[in-house]
Amino acid sequence: MTISGEPTDADPPVDLSVGGVEDRVAERAAVEAEFSAFYRVDFPRLVGFLILVGAGREDAVDAAQETMRTLHRKWGEVRHPKAWVRTTARRVLIRALGSLREEVFGEPPEPAAALLVGDQDMWESVERDEVLAVLRELPPCQRQALALTFDGFSPAEIAQILDVPATQVRGNLARARHTAVIVLGKRKGERQ
Template identity: 45%
Template sequence: MNHVLEPPDEPGRTLPTTATGAPGHHDPDPPLVDVAAYSAFYRAEVKALVNFLLWMGAGLADATDIAQETMIEAYQSWPSIRHPRAWTRRVASRRYGRRQFGQEVITEPELLSPLLSASADLCAWEQRHDVLRLLAMLPWRQRQVMAWTFDGYQPQEIAVELEITPEAVRASLKLARRALAEHLRRAGEST
């Protein structure tokens, strides 16, 4: 028996079908987004999300692009997101990983910031960028775990978000801290 599909409700959109290809029931309209709650979340978290990506080794341009793409996806999925702060970091982290490892050449992250204001603390700015340079030398998983740690997450929480064991998180933290300490020790000896 040949089933004929009804025309889609919108251009480019097809109706869901059953296993036999027959038109299925149309899902009800998606839940409405609480725009005020989303807007407050966006304003509070977008800069922190960019910083999170910088800790992971993303350049400023990539970090802002990925943060915006992630926030758009968060808006589209807002009614179903239970822990938006962790959700945005998980999605942004995965998106950055795909972008980074999808490229043949992985470049050193851009460490330039937008123009500094006259009241900016230049010493703090330089220290932050020194830390970013150090983190960029770590392997991917170690940078990822350090970024979550810098963002205030505990190993158990990081394990859940990255879908790895807490032991693997602790091991990555230990290796990252050891590598950073060794680099700082060698840098101190050379000065």
């Protein structure tokens, strides 16, 4: 359009017909339904992932909610939403935690029910509280790699999400598993 508001040849034609409006409304409704379905399934898993990488429940919910709001605005642009939300949520969480200046009195234990509510099959044979305690003892890079593995991502996908080489991810996973075995052994010895 020109400054006067007159259309030019470069402007795309605007379809104001009833059918054109109805098509756009139907298309928008389909996009909203697609996003809503993703949100319902992935939001609890995203919160669980953030808890597994070390966030408290409230911080995890806040970061997941902010991430989902951003995803909603960019829904048509994001090609791999499951990976995108984990990458973005980690960054949101890091920014949020980096801006806090609170006195820390110790972290209250997270309730086991908060972990991966939508993915109970994966956790049936493992005590969730024990897994969370073991994960908290791992260095952040190992904890993130293992949490993403629990969330169903391959080492190559984890490398993309964390923006590190796949060999580094595989190394972190091997060290995380080794450390987890040692920590579980110590915990078992303490209980006997």
